[in-house]
Amino acid sequence: MARVVVDVMLKPEILDPQGRAVKGALTRIGLAGVADVRQGKQFIIDLDTEVDDAVLAQLHELAADLLSNPVIEDYELSVDVFGGEQAHPDHTGTAVGASSDAVVK
Amino acid sequence: MSARIGVVTFPGTLDDRDASRAVALAGAQPVELWHGDHDLHSVDAVILPGGFSYGDYLRCGAISSQSPIMTEVVAAANNGLPVLGICNGFQVLCEAHLLPGALTVNEGLHFVCKDQRLRIESTSTAWTNAFDQGQEILIPMKNGEGNFVADEATLDRIEGEGQVVFRYVGGNPNGSRRDIAGLRNAAGNVVGLMPHPEHAVEELTGPSLAGLDIIASVITALADGQVPA
Numbered sequence: 001m002a003r004v005v006v007d008v009m010l011k012p013e014i015l016d017p018q019g020r021a022v023k024g025a026l027t028r029i030g031l032a033g034v035a036d037v038r039q040g041k042q043f044i045i046d047l048d049t050e051v052d053d054a055v056l057a058q059l060h061e062l063a064a065d066l067l068s069n070p071v072i073e074d075y076e077l078s079v080d081v082f083g084g085e086q087a088h089p090d091h092t093g094t095a096v097g098a099s100s101d102a103v104v105k
Numbered sequence: 106m107s108a109r110i111g112v113v114t115f116p117g118t119l120d121d122r123d124a125s126r127a128v129a130l131a132g133a134q135p136v137e138l139w140h141g142d143h144d145l146h147s148v149d150a151v152i153l154p155g156g157f158s159y160g161d162y163l164r165c166g167a168i169s170s171q172s173p174i175m176t177e178v179v180a181a182a183n184n185g186l187p188v189l190g191i192c193n194g195f196q197v198l199c200e201a202h203l204l205p206g207a208l209t210v211n212e213g214l215h216f217v218c219k220d221q222r223l224r225i226e227s228t229s230t231a232w233t234n235a236f237d238q239g240q241e242i243l244i245p246m247k248n249g250e251g252n253f254v255a256d257e258a259t260l261d262r263i264e265g266e267g268q269v270v271f272r273y274v275g276g277n278p279n280g281s282r283r284d285i286a287g288l289r290n291a292a293g294n295v296v297g298l299m300p301h302p303e304h305a306v307e308e309l310t311g312p313s314l315a316g317l318d319i320i321a322s323v324i325t326a327l328a329d330g331q332v333p334a
Contacts, residue, residue: 014254015280017214066171069164069200071207072254 002051004059007076008068009040043067051079108133108327110320111148113178113194115140115169119156120191120303127303128152131320140172150187150231150323151178153194155247155301165208165250166196175201187231187323188295192248195287195297203295204288205263206255212280216249220312221278221300223286227270230293231326235318241274242315246286246300253281253288253299263288271298 010016016038023037049055060077068075110128112135114121125135136148140158145151159168169175175197182188182203190198198204211217222243225236236242255263260282263269271287279299287298302316 014209015212015252017210066167067163069167069207071199071205071256072209 001082002047002049003080003082004043004045004047004051005078005080006043006045006059006063006067007040008043008063008073009038009075010073014072041067051081108149108324109136109147110134110323111136111138111145111151113138113140113151113153113174115156115158115172115197117156117158117160118154118193120154120301121156123301124152124154124191124303127306127316128320130306131317131324133320133324138174140169140174143173143177145174145177145181145186149327150189151181152303153178153188153190153197154303155192155194158193158197161250164196164200166193166198166200169193169197170200179203182290182295185292185294187326189232189319189323190295190297191301191303192251192299195299196250198295198297204290204297205259205268206253206282206285206288208250208299209252209254210250211248211252211278216247217251217278218245218247219278220244221246221273221286222275223271223298223300224274225270226272227267227289227293229267230270230289230296230322232296232319232322233270234325235322242305242318243312244300244302244305244315245312246278248279248299251279251281251299253285255282266291270296271300 018039019037022039023034026034063075063077064070110133112121112124114137128135136146162168178188179201196208199207220243222241225233225240228234228236228238268289269285270289273284273286277284286300287296289296302319305311305313305316
């Protein structure tokens with residue numbers, strides 16, 4: 001069993017109207033010093049299978065092409081393995097930096 | 106034998122009936138296509154109409170771009186089949202990588218619904234050969250996520266290669282980079298635009314009849330054998 005978490009955020013240069021609206025609301029209801037708010041999406045994918053290199057590659061492909069749009073968004077992907085055997089250590093925790101970099105042009 | 110032009114219906118499509126009506130008024134034969142089929146029914150061209158396919162879930166056009174019919178549309182488009190994406194259809198074409206860039210939320214944050222003036226920037230496409238270069242047309246637009254974005258290198262490339270087909274004039278309604286309202290692929294058989302030519306086909310309801318010229322263009326292209334039938 002593994003839990004795959006994919007966080008998708010709009011690239012910094014892309015307008016985020018939802019984040020802007022939340023920023024306004026936070027300021028309005030009394031939170032001081034709100035410099036910026038960005039809103040993103042999180043996908044939690046539970047798998048009954050082991051996450052080997054092939055599955056990890058497939059997950060990255062889907063995160064880059066379906067779950068995010070590389071023209072306007074970046075993604076970060078992490079895999080937590082629970083129950084049964086531990087997969088390769090690279091697949092646990094947050095293997096984040098490389099995956100995010102992979103979609104930045 | 107009149108040209109057979111397929112109009113795809115996804116769950117949440119709104120303008121398939123209008124697109125089919127435009128096709129018929131222009132003298133071609135509309136053919137209904139269903140998103141769940143792997144079958145283009147031997148049509149000569151395809152229109153991806155406007156709407157909110159799959160409720161705009163995930164991103165506008167993202168889930169539709171992975172639908173069974175789009176597998177066929179992408180393969181056929183890469184072989185020269187004329188494909189026109191209108192509004193949500195344009196978003197689907199971008200998500201399917203048939204056109205570059207992406208459509209995101211309007212800069213003014215409002216849904217914009219009005220008649221919009223456009224300049225025809227490329228007539229060497231299957232869908233705009235009936236126009237004159239630089240001609241201006243007035244057709245309806247209605248979108249909340251019509252803000253065309255791409256990185257500067259991509260924008261320079263598509264400008265340099267003449268892939269901008271429609272440009273907003275008289276003010277940019279949604280913040281689209283370089284006032285881009287519509288694009289073509291390199292070959293010119295695939296065109297996408299945010300405004301709605303299918304709503305400009307009758308004097309009673311539209312601001313012009315420019316939509317008929319869009320359909321007339323593809324009929325001409327097919328008759329001339331500019332594109333594989």
